[in-house]
Amino acid sequence: MAERRGSFGDQPQHLLYESKAGGYTALRKALFDMKPVDLTNEVKTSGLRGRGGAGFATGVKWSFINRDAPGPKYVVVNADESEPGTAKDRYILENSPHMVVEGILIAAYAVGANQAWVYIRGEYDEPSRMLTEAIDEARAKGYIGPQPMGKDYPLDIRLYRGHGAYICGEETALLESLEGKRAQPRSRPPFPAVKGAWGRPTLLNNVETLATVPWIINNGGAAYAKLGTDKSPGTRLLTVSGNVRKPGVYEVEIGQTFRHVIMELAGGPPEGRKVKVFWPGGSSAPVLPESMLDVTTDAEALAAARSMAGSGGVIVMDDTHCVVRAAHRLLKFYAYESCGKCTPCRVGGDWAVRTYERILANQGSQVELDTLQRVSDGLQNGRCLCGLGDSAGWVIDSTLRHFREEYEDHALRHECNVGAVPANA
Amino acid sequence: MSALSSQVLEEIKELPAKYPQPRSAVMPALDLAQEELGHLTPEAMSEVAVALQLDPGYVEGVATFYSLFHLEPTGKHRFYVCTNLSCMLRGANEIVAHVKQSIGVTHAEQVSADGLFSYEEVECLGACEFAPMMRLDHKYHYDLTTERVDQLITERRAPTPLTPTLSPGGERERKPRAPRKKKADG
CATH class of the missing domain: 1.10.10 (Arc Repressor Mutant, subunit A)
Incomplete structure (x- = not known):
């Protein structure tokens, strides 16, 4: 068992369920007691929403695949977890890979696919090993193969290793990469459900999303829908990192406050410090200041707070750190990871980084602040094929909105009024 | 040839x-x-x-x-140190500075004089609850301190490796080898 930090199913909720090899009761039920369309409907009833970041309704996504279309169809699993501050897919793959395997097999049967591909990031050596072992075990038990559990419906899962590119978390970029190309997002339509991997209808789901499916099939979509909030049902894994005493991956019922997650589960900031700001859903989710700790973890409350639930990566920063430096670091990330296909993102990221550098070198003025706002506006609102540019814009926009004074200290007064200044930042 | x-x-x-x-x-x-x-x-x-x-x-x-393909020579052991936000907030920049100093290089493209080491600052590796962290020899190393970095370097400088190279996920071997089991170093 891999090293773990956090909570894993220590509340009576779905991820408590760890299907070991030998279990697979949900797969048995799916193959023999239910029709494929029932599976899709059960997931629709559950209200499960994608846990990768976009939060799209999973059952609806499944229903986009025409099960009766002739020719091969694929399930592609997005295990390219690389949103800063997010470690929950690694956690699931290392600690309970069979949940993922079972979820994949059920999804494949539901949408009429015989072959699933797991696109796993290249740095995930241990998770790859754990998942490969789980697949081998399931194959040895006869759950994967030409006749899984005796059912005349071939099912197979294979891994494809990524090679270091954040953009591959975006589903069409992932498909390009799987096809042996530079990972640059595709123009849509056609959507992957119609024309996905190798030109065939393809269902793309995140690891955590699929890991949730066996519970839903075992217990029913209605039971799952009772957890969480009306519009964001269920539980999810939040990765809490940064300046907290007990960083970890915590399973929470959706709708809890961030105060509960950060101050109670993760133990709050170190002695003598205060929470200054947090990223509620990975670095791409617009920041929220300490005064908004009582916002709840559901997508609706976060949207009302002008942020998003994203990947569930909760990054906490305390009052000894400088927001401008943190934003600079994240913009360097987005500029570096831009695939270069769309001009606003390719140019805007670097432009923002250079502007931050001027500000942090005490060469800033009102011009730099205006430039940041202009670049931020230019990056947002669907000017690019994917969300990477928007995310970069949101970092600038949200930190400027909540911490204007700190920016002005740096740009106009050439001073930093925050304690710790990290080396080389 | x-x-x-x-x-x-x-x-x-x-x-x-x-x-x-x-x-x-x-x-x-x-x-x-x-x-x-x-x-x-x-x-x-x-x-x-x-x-x-x-x-x-x-x-x-x-x-x-793709960042895991290297077009320039690397050290036999390459430190992939995460410096993204979660790790930065817990001292990643000090870890990078210590790695550079310890292996005697000034920038990411440089290989240490003995050919053993090189390093790279990388983006989030997805183990944020263990920050600061890094990847080295197909393995994640958590809760890094300068002492831990020294230990990892010393182990790899030892004439007889303390960690056998044939351990699962072990080091990359450059000599001709038996049929493959391991993936390439990232």
Whole structure:
């Protein structure tokens, strides 16, 4: 068992369920007691929403695949977890890979696919090993193969290793990469459900999303829908990192406050410090200041707070750190990871980084602040094929909105009024 | 004399049949090439292209896109130190500074004088609850301190490695080897 930090199913909720090899009761039920369309409907009833970041309704996504279309169809699993501050897919793959395997097999049967591909990031050596072992075990038990559990419906899962590119978390970029190309997002339509991997209808789901499916099939979509909030049902894994005493991956019922997650589960900031700001859903989710700790973890409350639930990566920063430096670091990330296909993102990221550098070198003025706002506006609102540019814009926009004074200290007064200044930042 | 061994070239030629379309073999093929040579030379990329019946420029275009392909020589052990936000907030920059100083290099492209080490600052590696962290020799190392970094370096400088190189996920071996088990170093 891999090293773990956090909570894993220590509340009576779905991820408590760890299907070991030998279990697979949900797969048995799916193959023999239910029709494929029932599976899709059960997931629709559950209200499960994608846990990768976009939060799209999973059952609806499944229903986009025409099960009766002739020719091969694929399930592609997005295990390219690389949103800063997010470690929950690694956690699931290392600690309970069979949940993922079972979820994949059920999804494949539901949408009429015989072959699933797991696109796993290249740095995930241990998770790859754990998942490969789980697949081998399931194959040895006869759950994967030409006749899984005796059912005349071939099912197979294979891994494809990524090679270091954040953009591959975006589903069409992932498909390009799987096809042996530079990972640059595709123009849509056609959507992957119609024309996905190798030109065939393809269902793309995140690891955590699929890991949730066996519970839903075992217990029913209605039971799952009772957890969480009306519009964001269920539980999810939040990765809490940064300046907290007990960083970890915590399973929470959706709708809890961030105060509960950060101050109670993760133990709050170190002695003598205060929470200054947090990223509620990975670095791409617009920041929220300490005064908004009582916002709840559901997508609706976060949207009302002008942020998003994203990947569930909760990054906490305390009052000894400088927001401008943190934003600079994240913009360097987005500029570096831009695939270069769309001009606003390719140019805007670097432009923002250079502007931050001027500000942090005490060469800033009102011009730099205006430039940041202009670049931020230019990056947002669907000017690019994917969300990477928007995310970069949101970092600038949200930190400027909540911490204007700190920016002005740096740009106009050439001073930093925050304690710790990290080396080389 | 080709850059890649005939054994690796044969393995590469078998890859395309494993995918619905042959082009998907390009990254696994580059993996094999990098595993054998340590990094991707222009000759190696050309040979991969010929073996897969692709344009050499196309293969190089793929290789340059992904950060785990190295086009310059690397140390036998490469530190991939995460410096993204969660790690930065817990001292990643001090870890990077310590790694650089300890292995005696000033920038990421440089290999230590003994050829053993190089380093790279990387983006989030997805183990944020263990920050600051890094990847080294196919393994994640958590809760880094300067003492821990010193220990990892000392172990790898020891004439008799304390960690046997044939351990699962162990070091990359440059000498000719038995049929492959491990993936290339990232």
